[in-house]
Amino acid sequence: MATAIDPTVGGLPLPGGPAPARTGVLARVRGIRPAVALSVLFLAIIAIAALVPSLLTKGNPLAVNLGHSLQSPSLEFPFGTDQSGRSVYTRVIYGARESVLIGLGATAVGLGLAALLGVAAGLGGKWVDGAINRLLEVLFSFPGLLLALFLVAIFGSGVSTQIIAVGVASAPGYARMIRGQVLQVKGADYVIASRALGHKPSRTLFKNILPNAFRPLVVLATLGVGQSIVWASALSFLGLGVAPPKPEWGAMLDAGKDYIQTAWWLELFPGAAIVAFTLAASCLGRYLQRRIEGETF
Amino acid sequence: MSTPQPAAAGAPLLEVEDLKVGFGPRGHVNEVVHGISFAVESGKCLAIVGESGSGKTVTARTLVGLTGERSQVEAGKLDLGGRSLLGLSGRRWREVRGAEIGFVLQDALVSLDPLRKVGQEIAEPLRIHGWGERSGRRQRVIDLLTEVGVPEPELRARQLPHELSGGLRQRALIAAAIALDPSLLIADEPTTALDVTVQAQILELLQRTKERGRGLILISHDLAVVSRLADHVAVMRLGEIVEQGPVEQILRSPRHRYTRALLDAVPAAHSKGTRLAPRVAGAYIPAGDPQVPTVAGRAPIITAENLVKSFRGPDGTSRTAVDHVSLEIRPGETLGIVGESGSGKTTTARIILALIDPDGGNVTLRGKAWTTLKEKDRRQRRRRVSVVYQDPLSSFDPRWTVRRIVDDAIAEEDYRGKEARLGRVRELLGHVGIGPDLLDRRPLQLSGGQRQRVAIARALAPQPELIVCDEPVSALDVSIQAQVLDLLADLQSELKVAYLFISHDLGVIYHVSDCVLVMKDGRVVESGSAEQIFNSPQAEYTQKLLAALPRLDRTEPERKAVPA
Structure with a gap:
């Protein structure tokens, strides 16, 4: 009479009827989607370009050949050439190392600094929170570029300064967000539940508060890599970053801006490289987040 | 303002036959209400009772044409006061809603616009249906708030929803629903989340609406709540009405097993020391004495x-x-x-x-x-x-x-x-x-x-x-x-x-x-x-x-x- 139904599922047994269907389970797509596959492929190419650029191009990124200057894309020069006759393709490939380094480095510096400040503000109590908040407001009130210029003035120009400058300039935004997250997670029921179970505060901090507070940052950070490259290019433009002949995507954008009306390829290809890299990184970031943590929200 | 003509004596106010509601594109419709029939008479209350997922809320929304674009509604008959509601255009539905059918939503806090004063919210149906002049409407809002038992109506009308308690918000929502004195009022879980004394007041208010000769459909998961108000009860489960009849019959001699199980599941005085749900296969069965041991006298924890x-x-x-x-x-x-x-x-x-x-x-x-x-x-x-x-x-x-x-x-x-x-x-x-x-x-x-x-x-x-x-x-x-x-x-x-x-x-x-x-x-x-x-x-x-x-x-x- 009583049909055997899953006791854990809602609803009362109905004679002869099927058990009530309560499918709260989100259908998870196990197969890798094409977008993710493309992202992985593209990032692999960028990785090769950054590590062993000679595998992807036979050319020399610094070889000047004025006879070939400002040629549009062709079989010989797939991305065209710049005003000095250098192959844009070769320079984009060789530029990957510096650009990726700046993007990842600056994001890491920014997030690291922000994590320190944000977590301290979120957990430190009224005085620490107040002090850090004022500091963040001061940092916010400077335009990022001005702050970067200030740092360059102190440390001198170069890639590492660029990384630190962009990192510091992006930190206040992340720090605010982390602080908000920590405050929110700190008051969450599951943190109270952890306390009620008698867990030490350090355990609750590392197992519940921090992982949950940093969750939304995974995607944000992947987007931040692209943003950092763009910011770094502004510094390069001012001559405070990568020195001119050296290839770097941001610097290439700036170098090509004088010819934008006649030689669109000077802007398009380095720009596309930045956009594609950002897209691929965030696409993969989201995918990894889903795979590792599941669809929890 | 035009009220629909009262139906001829004996004829129900609302008649629904073989109502089917599904969602999704044509050809892939996921049907959630499978051909239900019911009727409501003027001055009577029909309660639709069921658990989450039973289709009761979808049914209520169908009656006011709010099932959304992706829904497919079919029925043998869907008549209000002798006029069919099937296939109404969006514009016609807007004329029916508020004027002929009032709808009270479940959660008063999320159903009221947080940035709009309560008075404006209640005046809205009046304004949309072109009821009277501005000043007349203002007076009508105060009258309505008084009618639903809101103290200090002038003050309340100027307040925002979050400044009101849960019970007052629910009253304001009901005031908006009855503003144009519709012949049918549908209330979807109107007392869920309210304290028991406030719940009693809201039910009282709905009772008065019924006594004024209006039809009432009460949607609820709680048989005890509806038993106060309902004349008829329809028990829904998985998109079907498994049993319907006069309230006494449903409560005293339910014929369907599901209705009986629902009634048994309500914890109350009679149920003390007994099981509320039928034992299900695979569930944990305790060993030993099922009685709670009496342990008075032992040192307190x-x-x-x-x-x-x-x-x-x-x-x-x-x-x-x-x-x-x-x-x-x-x-x-x-x-x-x-x-x-x-x-x-x-x-x-x-x-x-x-x-x-x-x-x-x-x-x-x-x-x-x-x-x-x-x-x-x-x-x-x-x-x-x-x-x-x-x-x-x-x-x-x-x-x-x-x-x-x-x-x-x-x-x-x-x-x-x-x-x-x-x-x-x-x-x-x-x-x-x-x-x-x-x-x-x-x-x-x-x-x-x-x-x-x-x-x-x-x-x-x-x-x-x-x-x-x-x-x-x-x-x-x-x-x-x-x-x-x-x-x-x-x-x-x-x-x-x-x-x-x-x-x-x-x-x-x-x-x-x-x-x-x-x-x-x-x-x-x-x-x-x-x-x-x-x-x-x-x-x-x-x-x-x-x-x-x-x-x-x-x-x-x-x-x-x-x-x-």
Whole structure:
């Protein structure tokens, strides 16, 4: 009479009827989607370009050949050439190392600094929170570029300064967000539940508060890599970053801006490289987040 | 303003035949309402009762044409006052809604525009349907608010929804729905989430609407609530009406098994010491005596004396949430705390859990200091008292699987090694009827009942002497609630664990408790054994609460049951 139904599922047994269907389970797509596959492929190419650029191009990124200057894309020069006759393709490939380094480095510096400040503000109590908040407001009130210029003035120009400058300039935004997250997670029921179970505060901090507070940052950070490259290019433009002949995507954008009306390829290809890299990184970031943590929200 | 002509005597106001509602693109329609028929007469109330997923809300929305673009509605007949509502255009529906059919939504807080004054909200249907002049409308709003029993209507009309209490918001919503005096009023769970005394007032208000000769459709999951108001009841399950008839017949001699199960699932006086849900295959069956052992006289686990706690409000004034509350919880016993929202019951529980410090008084655990301890010294002993929260979902780390949630609560020194711990997790989940197939699920992938079972497994993991249950079943359907209450009773008889059970639901409290505290405004107004409190309440407030409690009158002999 009583049909055997899953006791854990809602609803009362109905004679002869099927058990009530309560499918709260989100259908998870196990197969890798094409977008993710493309992202992985593209990032692999960028990785090769950054590590062993000679595998992807036979050319020399610094070889000047004025006879070939400002040629549009062709079989010989797939991305065209710049005003000095250098192959844009070769320079984009060789530029990957510096650009990726700046993007990842600056994001890491920014997030690291922000994590320190944000977590301290979120957990430190009224005085620490107040002090850090004022500091963040001061940092916010400077335009990022001005702050970067200030740092360059102190440390001198170069890639590492660029990384630190962009990192510091992006930190206040992340720090605010982390602080908000920590405050929110700190008051969450599951943190109270952890306390009620008698867990030490350090355990609750590392197992519940921090992982949950940093969750939304995974995607944000992947987007931040692209943003950092763009910011770094502004510094390069001012001559405070990568020195001119050296290839770097941001610097290439700036170098090509004088010819934008006649030689669109000077802007398009380095720009596309930045956009594609950002897209691929965030696409993969989201995918990894889903795979590792599941669809929890 | 035109009211539809009253239908000819005897003819129902609303007639629905073979109504089918589905969602999705043509050809792939997922049907959720499978050909139901019912009718409502003027001056009568039809109650549609069912649990979540039964299709009752979809049915209600169909009657006001609010099922959305992706829906497919088919019916043999869908007539209001003799005119068909089938295939109305969006514009025609807007003329019908408000003017001919009033609709009261479930949650007054989210249904009212937070940035609009209450008066404007109520005036909106009047304005849209071109009722009178601006000044006349203003007067009508005041009249309506007075009619639904809102005190100080002029003041209330100028306030924003968040400035009103839940009961007043629900009244404002009803005022908006009856603004144009529609001939049919549909109320979708109008009293869910309201305190029992406020609920009684809202039901009274709906009763008056009915007495004015308007038709009423009441959608609810709660048979006890509808039994006060309804003339007819339709019981819905999985998109079908399994049984419908006059209210006496449904309550006294239900013919369908599901109706009987629903009625049995309601915890109340009659159900004490019995099971609420039919035993299901595979569920945990306790060994030994199913009766709760009487353990009076044994040393109490928790003794709380003169607890006082006040909070500072946003305006700087101090509000006493808990005012000289004393209580005792003995091993294997259930102490119930009942009270309306804001009565201080949850604050009391949190003091007993030592999650907040009292301003005055203290709690001892097994005769030793508890609330006065430093957190560091208390941590070791916290495992003797665990807790089940009202909203299990938010009490779980959203990233964690069921396995990790339960594992996290098992003491390190009790079970060492991956295998031993996993074995213990399985054992605990077995106690609460959760199979190993759910080990790797995350909280969001579980049903409401499953979540509360996992929460109970987690509470059992530290092998506590006392489990504080803070409204553990108030978010659950009545049949799931019945299963969870049965589970708690089984665990108590098996493990001899004590409960501090907090609820706003008197029926639930009576069902589970040995002793009861009734709280109001932070004070204990009455305490005693459950029988004493419910059969001979002394305090006026307790009497009022009990009077407001909707009861299922299933045995009253004076009205003749309709023969089956």
